[in-house]
Amino acid sequence: MTDALPSPGKAEPRLPIEVCERVIEEVYDDYYSFVSTSLATLSNCALVCRAWRPRAQRILFEYVLLRDKDALNRFAQLLDASPELGTYVHTLELRGYLHVPYSPAVLFLTALRGKLTNLAEIYIYGFDDDEKAANPLPEGEKELPFLPIYQYFPSLLTSISHIRRLAFVDVRFPSFGDFARFLSMLPNLNTLWCGRVSWAVLGLEPVCMAKRSSHDSRKMFLPNLEVLVCYDMDEQGRQRLLSALGPSLRTLWTKFPNVPPAVRIEHYRLDVEQETPSLALNLRSFPCLDGLYCCFVPFTQRHDQTLESLRDTLISWMASSDDVVGDLSPTQRCLYLGPTNRRPFQREEFVALLRPIGPVVEAALCRKDTAEGDLQDQTSGDTNDRLEVDPCRAGLVVQDLGDRLEWVDWWRQAVAECFPTLLRWKRLYVYPTHAGE
Incomplete structure (x- = not known):
């Protein structure tokens, strides 16, 4: 009887590893409500055995969600120790308090520079009111009126100029010019999502958005943009963005009525009467x-x-x-x-x-x-002499x-x-x- 039982040392896996890898692949769900659970499950999969680890890690690091500067710093240290993990990252989401001195939306360009060579998508989402209530700031800390962008920030964007998709939700820039210069450094963008994007100062239309007569696409503003999603943005800024885009645009998502964030926007010239912007696109x-x-x-x-x-x-x-x-x-x-x-x-x-x-x-x-x-x-009854068009x-x-x-x-x-x-x-x-x- 004992001879018929398999030896522990000779036991074979019940399923081929290829089947296990397919199961691991199905664990992940990029819908935001399920991201945290998916990542936790993938982390457990990576700890099951050596055979499971490569596939679980590859999927685990395909979508990286960072909520604050501490998570950003830990992730940067992990990539320093294991650089190959950075090549797995396809999507980076920064979601949390963005309008703070240590904003991850600003710090990530320095902390992760050169480490995410295959990055294709970036999502920058500020907390909404419900999320802020559930995750209050530490006592004594307050939000800034806008993203803490500094003078040399646009030059750092060259490290991610290859990305194809960018999303902003609940983000406020110091000025419309800062928003435009951010985008102008990403010429390979195919898809841009803007939801409740605003700025403290509208200012003059920035030079980087001026349409050029040259046929050189490298001199155009977002020359490869095909998909634009634009919800609840300041009317004048929205018109400026659209007027700067070229004929590459194939899909546009918009909302009726457009309801811009309830924030005060200062104009560059207060002595000049401002025209009421058109609500139509x-x-x-x-x-x-x-x-x-x-x-x-x-x-x-x-x-x-x-x-x-x-x-x-x-x-x-x-x-x-x-x-x-x-x-x-x-x-x-x-x-x-x-x-x-x-x-x-x-x-x-x-x-x-x-x-x-x-x-x-x-x-x-x-x-x-x-x-x-x-x-x-139809009303005259004469339908034989004319084909309907x-x-x-x-x-x-x-x-x-x-x-x-x-x-x-x-x-x-x-x-x-x-x-x-x-x-x-x-x-x-x-x-x-x-x-x-």
Whole structure:
């Protein structure tokens, strides 16, 4: 009987190591709510055995989350001891109190310089009010009014000039110029996310954002930017950012209404009367912009103003299609509508929001003369002498409704009533169960 039992020294693993590695890979989830748990689990995986360690460490260090200067210093010391770990880092997130003298958003460029050779993405997130309440500063310490950027800070950004994605959320710069100079040092950016970004001083438009007539892309501002997400930014700063971008932009996410942070912004010349900035975005200079995402929050208090800004934004977008350089076909352009957050809306409430939006969207996306001609032919009964022409210059997707499967038919019927022309020409698409992250 004992001879039939395997010897402890000859025991074979129950699963091939390749299977174990696939399981380890599935542990990680980059959604913020699950990052901490994922990293803790990967740390435990790295301690199981030598066979598990390489794959667990590679995934563990692919996404590094640093909350304060102490965590930053510990990570820098770890990379000094094990430099190969720095090559695993693909995404760096700095999340915490940023407007403090020892801000990790400023110190990381010095502490980690030259150590993250494969870094591709950086997320710089300030704590929101709930996170600040749950993680108060030590007694006696206070936040600064903005990021503690110093004179030579932009020169340090050359060490990360290769990154492709950058995100700012709840970040305040000393001036708009500091924000622009930060971006200008990252010419390889493909995606830029700006949420509730602000500055203490607007100032004059910085030289680095001036459009140049040269065809040398190295002299342009963010020459490779294809995706821009811009939520709740100061109106004048938002317009400046857009006006500095070139034709490379293909996707734009924006929010209606735009609600800038409630902070006082000083202007460079107080003796000159400041013009009220337009709430609409001017998209005429983006002939290759084929995806426009408009996310909504309840706007009962700014109803007319919000609809007007949406209308003017869409009109300028359609006008850009007349540019010979872009000349995107209607099948290539698509407008995406959805709630920024589904929770504030009941079903009927969001449909009630879409009803006044419908005529605005169709007036901008559909050629008026063609639509009227079709209508006249239908009413006169003379439809044989004239072929109907599709008036739609773009498609429309209503998404991020995040509802249950049994409500699919209800949503599609309710949304269809808001966009009858787009429905008729089969350019309306509704995704009731899809929920954006």
